[in-house]
Amino acid sequence: MTMHSRRVAQKLNFLLYRPFLTCGAKKYVSREYGKVSAAIVDELTSALGAENVSTSVAVREHHGHDESFHSSKPPEVVVWPTNVELVSKVVGLCNENAIPVIPFGTGTGMEGGVLAVQGGICINLTKMDQVVDVSPDDFTATVQPGVTRMALNAYLRDTGMWFPIDPGADASLCGMAATSASGTNAVRYGTMRENVANMEVVLPDGRILHTSGKGRATKKTVAGYNLTNLFVGSEGTLGVITQATLRLYGIPESMVSAICSFPDIKSAIETTVQILQCGIPIARIEFLDEVQMDACNRYGKLDYRVAPTLFLEFHGSEKTINQQVTEVGFSSGDVVRENGGTDFQWAEDEEERKRLWQARHEAWYAAKALAPGCTAYSTDVCVPLSKLSEVIVESRKDIEAAGVKGPMIGHVGDGNFHALLLAEPTKPDAKQTVISLAKSIARRALSVGGTCTGEHGIGLGKRMFLEDELGAVGVAAMRMVKRAFDPNNIMNPGKVLPSGDDDREDGESVKLQ
Amino acid sequence: MGVLGPKMAFRVLVGCKRVIDYAVKVRVKPDKTGVVTDGVKHSLNPFDEIAIEEAVRLKEKKIATEIVAVSCGPPKCQEVLRTALAMGADRGIHIEVPDEEYASLQPIHVSKILAKLAAQEEASMIIVGKQAIDDDCNQTAQMTAAFLDWPQATFASKIEKTNGDLLVTREVDGGLETIKVKLPAVLSTDLRLNEPRYATLPNIMKAKKKKIDKKKPADLGVDITQHVEVLKVEEPPVRQAGVIIENAEQLVSKLREAGHIQ
Numbered sequence: 001m002t003m004h005s006r007r008v009a010q011k012l013n014f015l016l017y018r019p020f021l022t023c024g025a026k027k028y029v030s031r032e033y034g035k036v037s038a039a040i041v042d043e044l045t046s047a048l049g050a051e052n053v054s055t056s057v058a059v060r061e062h063h064g065h066d067e068s069f070h071s072s073k074p075p076e077v078v079v080w081p082t083n084v085e086l087v088s089k090v091v092g093l094c095n096e097n098a099i100p101v102i103p104f105g106t107g108t109g110m111e112g113g114v115l116a117v118q119g120g121i122c123i124n125l126t127k128m129d130q131v132v133d134v135s136p137d138d139f140t141a142t143v144q145p146g147v148t149r150m151a152l153n154a155y156l157r158d159t160g161m162w163f164p165i166d167p168g169a170d171a172s173l174c175g176m177a178a179t180s181a182s183g184t185n186a187v188r189y190g191t192m193r194e195n196v197a198n199m200e201v202v203l204p205d206g207r208i209l210h211t212s213g214k215g216r217a218t219k220k221t222v223a224g225y226n227l228t229n230l231f232v233g234s235e236g237t238l239g240v241i242t243q244a245t246l247r248l249y250g251i252p253e254s255m256v257s258a259i260c261s262f263p264d265i266k267s268a269i270e271t272t273v274q275i276l277q278c279g280i281p282i283a284r285i286e287f288l289d290e291v292q293m294d295a296c297n298r299y300g301k302l303d304y305r306v307a308p309t310l311f312l313e314f315h316g317s318e319k320t321i322n323q324q325v326t327e328v329g330f331s332s333g334d335v336v337r338e339n340g341g342t343d344f345q346w347a348e349d350e351e352e353r354k355r356l357w358q359a360r361h362e363a364w365y366a367a368k369a370l371a372p373g374c375t376a377y378s379t380d381v382c383v384p385l386s387k388l389s390e391v392i393v394e395s396r397k398d399i400e401a402a403g404v405k406g407p408m409i410g411h412v413g414d415g416n417f418h419a420l421l422l423a424e425p426t427k428p429d430a431k432q433t434v435i436s437l438a439k440s441i442a443r444r445a446l447s448v449g450g451t452c453t454g455e456h457g458i459g460l461g462k463r464m465f466l467e468d469e470l471g472a473v474g475v476a477a478m479r480m481v482k483r484a485f486d487p488n489n490i491m492n493p494g495k496v497l498p499s500g501d502d503d504r505e506d507g508e509s510v511k512l513q
Numbered sequence: 514m515g516v517l518g519p520k521m522a523f524r525v526l527v528g529c530k531r532v533i534d535y536a537v538k539v540r541v542k543p544d545k546t547g548v549v550t551d552g553v554k555h556s557l558n559p560f561d562e563i564a565i566e567e568a569v570r571l572k573e574k575k576i577a578t579e580i581v582a583v584s585c586g587p588p589k590c591q592e593v594l595r596t597a598l599a600m601g602a603d604r605g606i607h608i609e610v611p612d613e614e615y616a617s618l619q620p621i622h623v624s625k626i627l628a629k630l631a632a633q634e635e636a637s638m639i640i641v642g643k644q645a646i647d648d649d650c651n652q653t654a655q656m657t658a659a660f661l662d663w664p665q666a667t668f669a670s671k672i673e674k675t676n677g678d679l680l681v682t683r684e685v686d687g688g689l690e691t692i693k694v695k696l697p698a699v700l701s702t703d704l705r706l707n708e709p710r711y712a713t714l715p716n717i718m719k720a721k722k723k724k725i726d727k728k729k730p731a732d733l734g735v736d737i738t739q740h741v742e743v744l745k746v747e748e749p750p751v752r753q754a755g756v757i758i759e760n761a762e763q764l765v766s767k768l769r770e771a772g773h774i775q
Contacts, residue, residue: 154536158556158596160714250714317715350708 033118033493034097036076044079044121047089052080052127063104063114063122067169069375070112070460075102075122082127084200084208084242091240091490092206094121100493101204103236105145105175108167110378111459113179113235117494123240126172131155132243140197140217142245145174152246161248164189167455168364174199174241180233182455184360187276187413188283188315189249191455196232200243204486209239217245230481235457236492238485252283252315256325257353258346260336261307265289265396267339268308269389272412274335275312276385280324284313285413286360289396292367292407292420296359299366304359305343310412311360313353360409367407367420374405374422375431379438381445382416382454391448395419395441402433416454443468463498525568525577526631527602528623528641528653529584530558531593535646541748547616548746557593560642562600563702566709567672568640569601576674579603581634585623586615591725598720599712605725606630610737617739620648622730624656629733631661636697638679643668643701654701664694667701 045053054060055077064074081087094101100120107114116122129146136159143152150170153162166183167176175181177199182191189195197217201209210216211227231238262268272285287310288296294306314324325346328335336344347356359366368376383391392408399406399419410417421437423430442452442465452458452465467475475497482489482497533539534554542549557565571577582597584590585608594605608626610618631639639661644651658665666672666681670689673680682691684703712720730737758764768774 151536155534155554157711158592160599160712160717162711251711253713253715350710354708 032098033120033490034099036099036119036121040093040097040099041077043093044077044090048079048081048086052082054078060122063102063107063124064116066107066109066112066114068110068112068459068461069377070115073115073117075100075116076119078104078122078124080124080127084128084202087123087125087202087240087242088206088208090121090123091202091204094490095205095488098488099490101236101240101490102492103145103178103240105172105178106148106169108169108171109175109179109459110380110456111453111461113457113459113492113495115460115494117460120490120493125174125240125242128242133245134159134161136161138217139248139250140245141248142198142217142243143173144243145172145241147173149173149176156248160251162251163195163246164249165192165195173246174244177232177244178234178236178241179457180455182411182414182416184284184286184411185313186411186455187285188281192232193229195247196228196244197247198245199228199231199241201231201239201241203239204488204491208242212245233457235459235496237482237496238491240491253317254315254321254348255283255353256314256321256346256348257356258312258314258325258328258344259304259309259356260312260341260344261305261309262342263307263340265308265392266389267341268310269385269392269412271310271335271339271341272388273385274339275328276413278327278335280327281316282312282324282328282413283315284311285411286311287408287410287412287417288360288363289392289408291405292363292409293359295366295370295407296362299369300358300362302359310341311357313357363407363409364420367405368422370405370407371422371424373425375425375434377421377423377434377438378456379419379421379441380416380453380456381442381450382414383445383448383450385412385415387448387450388412388415388417391444391450392417394444398440399437402437404430404433404437406437411454414454415450458496460495463496466496466498522579522635523571523577523637524579524581524634525571526627526634526636526639527561527564527568527580527582527597528627528639529561529565529582529590529593529597530642530645530647531555531584531586531590532558532645532647535559541746545745545747547743555589555592557596558642558645558647560644560646560702560704561593562596562642562709563704563706564640564642564700565597565600565602566707567669567702569710570707571672571674572601577638581606581636583608583627583630585618585626585730586610587612594725595717595720596712598723598725599717600710601716602723604723607725607727608733609727609729614737614739617741618737619740620650620652621656621740622735622737623653624660625735626730626733627653627657628660629735631657631697633733638696638698638700639663640700640702643703651701654699658699661697661699663697663699665699665701666692666694668703669700670703670705672700672706 059078060074061072063078064072091101100118102114102116102122104114104122104124125145128144130144131147132142134141148170164185167181177192177196180192198212203209268287275282289308290306293304293309297304314321347353405422406419408417408419421434423434446468452462452469534556537554540549568580572580580602582594582602582605584594591607598605641654654667655665668684669681670684671682679694682689
């Protein structure tokens with residue numbers, strides 16, 4: 001090295017310690033985000049076409065909210081790019097001008113992930129809606145963000161394969177990757193974390209990344225760091241997902257559904273634990289408490305026993321299913337009966353199974369119908385199975401004590417449950433009460449080694465728990481990652497990471513509006 | 514449950530049409546001679562899927578003894594036959610019609626083919642979807658019954674067998690109508706008849722070994738000369754934006770401009 005180049009290197013080293021410097025981007029000292037000026041809108045219009053850019057109030061309002069209770073925070077403009085190069089162009093433009101970027105799929109998130117709390121450009125990816133590739137021999141399918149999970153399964157139905165992850169909504173699969181969605185059959189098939197093999201992601205500086213390498217989707221790999229799973233669950237804060245390669249499964253030969261009632265919560269949870277310990281590969285095991293069963297009966301005009309209830313589903317060949325069902329429900333010394341389970345009903349036919357599961361599928365609406373006009377908030381804690389029964393029972397007590405209507409449903413095979421807390425319009429301070437209840441449930445879960453969010457994500461409202469859950473070092477490590485990928489903090493600001501000193505935003509806290 | 518002698522065959526013929534998949538956004542070709550089919554996903558007509566499902570259920574209830582899936586068209590039709598076989602049909606028959614002639618193949622031709630096949634195969638029942646989702650004709654079941662002089666029960670939403678007859682509930686404009694039809698008969702399926710099963714991987718594998726026979730319309734003595742000529746295919750007119758009228762005078766002048774009033 002020459003003297004001159006060493007001095008240059010020293011200077012660069014010094015500059016690298018400043019948080020905002022990165023190759024190719026401007027250094028920002030100001031704490032303001034850029035505004036979307038008329039010039040920027042013109043640039044977007046000429047790049048994407050006028051039909052793919054909108055500044056209309058109605059469109060922006062729609063894109064400023066999701067299925068959570070947070071009121072809309074509209075972006076300044078909404079764009080619909082039709083290919084990844086255009087996405088890259090838009091993101092690059094935002095990075096140059098310090099304009100926030102909010103990726104948008106189906107808007108079915110539960111934690112306010114799409115709220116444009118600092119304005120900016122909302123990138124609606126649904127015009128990229130191709131099923132790019134299906135490989136039956138490899139059990140993979142590659143999709144663009146406009147493909148929803150039901151659309152993919154309809155596409156795949158002749159192939160004998162399916163993508164089993166089923167969050168309530170018909171969500172965009174790439175959106176599901178962004179929030180690491182889970183569903184009722186995670187106990188058998190896992191969540192998005194286990195089922196995304198590769199993704200095409202536009203990085204905050206506009207570069208296009210293939211997380212496992214372009215076109216690769218092997219069953220296993222140890223080539224470098226696991227970038228795929230870094231982006232799964234990153235909730236739009238590290239880049240824009242424009243394509244995902246998913247792992248598929250064979251459609252089960254047979255499915256049998258069953259339900260049974262229990263005298264109390266503890267026995268229902270005990271049954272769950274024992275079923276799992278028996279090694280029975282149960283496909284779904286869902287818990288509804290008596291408040292929820294009552295709500296379901298009223299809403300659906302059903303007449304199930306109003307008691308803690310388990311909804312079970314078995315997948316497999318006829319032989320293996322019979323074996324599973326017997327072990328669980330029918331033979332002497334079986335799990336259900338030993339725990340005081342009664343009213344064991346089961347169904348094989350598609351139509352019968354639908355009827356049996358109707359109560360579980362309508363749960364959200366049935367719960368809301370308990371207090372018409374209410375705002376509903378769903379908690380999402382996930383705890384070790386050994387602590388599940390105690391956490392549910394204690395939470396139930398708190399909800400009753402607060403005088404709030406709060407039916408509970410749970411993916412108990414995962415240790416995850418949702419208390420659907422209803423803020424009734426007629427009760428003063430109802431929303432405050434619900435918020436405090438939600439916080440106390442989260443804190444209880446954290447205190448027993450659980451997580452504040454099993455499947456919905458941190459989004460806007462759960463950032464306050466991140467440090468309690470992960471510790472200061474954990475959060476600091478995450479900040480290092482965020483800063484490395486997105487030094488200008490344009491990617492979905494105000495989400496996931498709690499506000500720090502060098503962040504631009506002013507620290508939004510959870511607000512029911 | 515049906516009352517069958519031990520040796521009595523109850524063969525069900527199921528019509529299967531290969532159509533553009535229901536989820537696809539159909540586009541008209543620039544030359545307006547038809548819709549774009551190249552590179553577009555095709556699948557078994559949903560109502561025919563319901564027909565196969567019903568036939569398979571009849572076999573599971575030991576009413577039907579053999580299910581034969583039939584499809585008319587170019588080689589790609591074998592895909593829908595494979596789907597039918599994977600769902601539980603026993604064998605398939607592919608009536609080969611090359612691409613150019615397939616474009617003008619109409620329900621009247623298909624009905625003649627099904628009628629001839631039913632006689633050859635000694636079928637006790639023919640079941641097809643009520644209509645194909647590409648042409649929406651809703652003619653094949655009815656014409657086939659006429660050619661065979663068999664009773665017909667269309668828009669079936671429930672099928673039961675009692676002795677030598679079928680009790681069929683039909684969806685009609687006024688509600689539901691239940692009729693008794695003597696076998697052999699032609700049925701067409703409506704949406705609410707059943708929920709078709711998915712083809713599972715093991716069954717798809719098994720289906721590869723099932724037989725698909727090939728025949729030509731001429732082998733059955735059926736003439737598929739073109740009856741109908743398509744003149745033009747167009748997209749529906751693009752919806753025009755509405756105009757907000759400020760007052761009554763403006764409304765009157767706009768109506769006058771458009772020639773709706775003098």
